Amino acid sequence: MKAAPGTTRWLLGHELRLAWYGAALKAGGKRRPGMAAIVSWLAGWGFLHLFAFSLLGKLGPEGLRDPRMGMLAGAVLLVAATFMLSNALKACVLALFERGDLDLLLSSPLPSRSIFAVRLLGVTATTAGLFLYLLTPFAHVALALGEPRWIAIYPALAALAAVIACAAMLLTLALVRLLGARRTRVLAQVVAAIAGAFLFLLSQAYNFIAHSSEGAAAERSLRALAQGGLLGPASPLWLPGRAALGEALPLAGLALLALLAFVATVGRTHRFFVHGLQQAAGASRAPAQPASGLRLRFRRSLFDTVVVKEWRLIARDPHLISQVLLQLVYLLPLLFLLLRGSDDPGTAGGAAAGTAAAIGAGLTLLCSSLTGSLAWIVISAEEAPDLLRSAPAAARTIRLAKLAATTMPPLLLVALPLLWLIVRTPLAGLLVSFTVTGAVIASALVVQWTGRPALRSDFRARGKENFLCTSFGLLTSLCWGALAWTLVTLVTLTTPASSWTAPVAAAALAGALLTLLLAWVFRHRI
Amino acid sequence: MTSDTPALQLHAVRKQFGRPAVDGLDLAVRRGELYALLGPNGAGKTTTLRMVTGLLAPDDGRIEVLGIDLAREPAAAKRRMAYLPDDPMLYGKLKPTEYLEFVAGLWGLRPEQAEPEARRLLDWLDLSKHAHELTEGFSRGMKQKLALAGALIHQPELLILDEPLTGLDAAAARQVKDLLLSHVAGGGTVILTTHILDVAERLAQRIGIIRQGRLIAEGTLAELRERTLGNSLEDVFLQLTEQA
Numbered sequence: 001m002k003a004a005p006g007t008t009r010w011l012l013g014h015e016l017r018l019a020w021y022g023a024a025l026k027a028g029g030k031r032r033p034g035m036a037a038i039v040s041w042l043a044g045w046g047f048l049h050l051f052a053f054s055l056l057g058k059l060g061p062e063g064l065r066d067p068r069m070g071m072l073a074g075a076v077l078l079v080a081a082t083f084m085l086s087n088a089l090k091a092c093v094l095a096l097f098e099r100g101d102l103d104l105l106l107s108s109p110l111p112s113r114s115i116f117a118v119r120l121l122g123v124t125a126t127t128a129g130l131f132l133y134l135l136t137p138f139a140h141v142a143l144a145l146g147e148p149r150w151i152a153i154y155p156a157l158a159a160l161a162a163v164i165a166c167a168a169m170l171l172t173l174a175l176v177r178l179l180g181a182r183r184t185r186v187l188a189q190v191v192a193a194i195a196g197a198f199l200f201l202l203s204q205a206y207n208f209i210a211h212s213s214e215g216a217a218a219e220r221s222l223r224a225l226a227q228g229g230l231l232g233p234a235s236p237l238w239l240p241g242r243a244a245l246g247e248a249l250p251l252a253g254l255a256l257l258a259l260l261a262f263v264a265t266v267g268r269t270h271r272f273f274v275h276g277l278q279q280a281a282g283a284s285r286a287p288a289q290p291a292s293g294l295r296l297r298f299r300r301s302l303f304d305t306v307v308v309k310e311w312r313l314i315a316r317d318p319h320l321i322s323q324v325l326l327q328l329v330y331l332l333p334l335l336f337l338l339l340r341g342s343d344d345p346g347t348a349g350g351a352a353a354g355t356a357a358a359i360g361a362g363l364t365l366l367c368s369s370l371t372g373s374l375a376w377i378v379i380s381a382e383e384a385p386d387l388l389r390s391a392p393a394a395a396r397t398i399r400l401a402k403l404a405a406t407t408m409p410p411l412l413l414v415a416l417p418l419l420w421l422i423v424r425t426p427l428a429g430l431l432v433s434f435t436v437t438g439a440v441i442a443s444a445l446v447v448q449w450t451g452r453p454a455l456r457s458d459f460r461a462r463g464k465e466n467f468l469c470t471s472f473g474l475l476t477s478l479c480w481g482a483l484a485w486t487l488v489t490l491v492t493l494t495t496p497a498s499s500w501t502a503p504v505a506a507a508a509l510a511g512a513l514l515t516l517l518l519a520w521v522f523r524h525r526i
Numbered sequence: 527m528t529s530d531t532p533a534l535q536l537h538a539v540r541k542q543f544g545r546p547a548v549d550g551l552d553l554a555v556r557r558g559e560l561y562a563l564l565g566p567n568g569a570g571k572t573t574t575l576r577m578v579t580g581l582l583a584p585d586d587g588r589i590e591v592l593g594i595d596l597a598r599e600p601a602a603a604k605r606r607m608a609y610l611p612d613d614p615m616l617y618g619k620l621k622p623t624e625y626l627e628f629v630a631g632l633w634g635l636r637p638e639q640a641e642p643e644a645r646r647l648l649d650w651l652d653l654s655k656h657a658h659e660l661t662e663g664f665s666r667g668m669k670q671k672l673a674l675a676g677a678l679i680h681q682p683e684l685l686i687l688d689e690p691l692t693g694l695d696a697a698a699a700r701q702v703k704d705l706l707l708s709h710v711a712g713g714g715t716v717i718l719t720t721h722i723l724d725v726a727e728r729l730a731q732r733i734g735i736i737r738q739g740r741l742i743a744e745g746t747l748a749e750l751r752e753r754t755l756g757n758s759l760e761d762v763f764l765q766l767t768e769q770a
Contacts, residue, residue, distance in 0.1 A: 298641055301631075393631075393632045
């Protein structure tokens, strides 16, 4: 039955329709998903069913009823929850700052409570969607294997998503109240990025501790926690997992919690939601003029002027900041490796050589990827290309300044780890400096030669927009990363290196140069 | 090069985008005048201005800016003119002061020359109190005024504007019009396109009307009236563009 226009149900239908179009646009660039997209979704889902069957089929009905399954499901939901929080925060930022339809909705006779409730439901659906797709095949397979209670995965995931969506919305609105809309937009995206990387960091920290002298003590503490009940099968930590496997009480508790969180969030904060939107509307207006008055800093050199302008634009781009911070977060495990490497008595051993090679490849890949992102912002997403072209400034100077603005931040970022590596293993350090520099310059040149003009707001979708540029960028990163790995392996091993190392290094260098050459050849055809 | 040299001269300029957008256009704009280039949508006005400012290369013909051949010495020509398109060329994440610093850098102005001019323009256009805000939050009128400040910071002899008054409120439009008249009074030349015929009627000393990439009429308002027996510029414009 069709809902009457102007009702909450009608608005919910509108929201779902927009979400459907949004998903289709992300997948293939059309408003409605094409047949190919639907078939690929279904094929993927079918494959997930096969995967679930391959895991659960081995366990049999008895295995499915094992109480430890609740712990496993709890751990899976804990992992899912961190990614859900990341997605929910992004969805809240989108709902509050980036959707252009809220002015229209709030100027309509619809009550703000309904608008907020529907928007929060939208955030919940966005948060739950991916995990329903990934985890419900397990429910279906368990049903087929005679364990119908696992169908509770559906309500448990929906309830968990609702709780997390409410938490994310409250966090975003609280940040708006504390910091103002402009800072919240940046901070929420940074928190979302860190939440997404949280488990990766946790696993890396565990690896780091496990290898250290404190490793045994840490393991003893974990065992004690498990025996003491905090991590044991009866721990409340695993209640969401037990709810997902169909235990009535935990499931009812989780559903009640979700309902209360939703009702309380809508009831208590819908007015503040409107206030948050009003702040967001004026977010780009900075505070009043400072007491110091008008400050102008004109520069004598065009090169400096362009570099400063590009850095200002980069520093004020919340999408890019969150992306850069996420990459920095992924850099942390490399620092763990560095620290662990420093504990080794020397670098001559195989393990230390492997560590140095991993650090070299990691730094090279990271800088290359970061440069690609920066180059896209600085070169492809230039906001006023006509201003540059209508100016009497030398195009060559502008191009060089843009390349410098793109390549300097990644190089500065890794300067300290590189210096540390040079001090410890001079030859390996110098070789990694070479590969990092080569990768950074090559990545920037690839974007300059094969990039297409784009809008800054398309930053997230940049990979899909220009297949050639993306492919050349990826190849460049991989070749320089492989070169770093093999060169460091060659110079740090005391035993004779494998016969393949030198040829692979030569192939990687040839690949890197060939990619650059191809990018240059294709530069006029784009 | 003498002071008799036109501020802008186009000799049989052509540009095609599948079909001719500008078709053998001859045009001369004198120094120190405000010239309005009018025409219906798709007549080739913006294409003409983009060729004059070096943003598009003509397929054929020659363009001279203040006696300088644009194709041979583009930098010398660009140094003496400024272009303000319909959509202001701004950076949303820059503040007005930072934008002016950047534009001054592009035109190679010395700091001691740029700073007083920037302060004067920001004050004159009422932008000083917004100097610490990002331009992404500016209204259409404020953006247009800032872009105009950027265009004027190097004190160009030739100012080219494409629809400079579109979307401006009365106060902002008045400021922009005053600024253009003051530029002409100071010896500068202004070429503008507009769909607001009243503006051209009040401001322009000479008016050129183009249709399908060709100049179909040119002269003072009185001359055009005489030719068409129309009363207002609107009558003249409609008669000429419909006749052609």
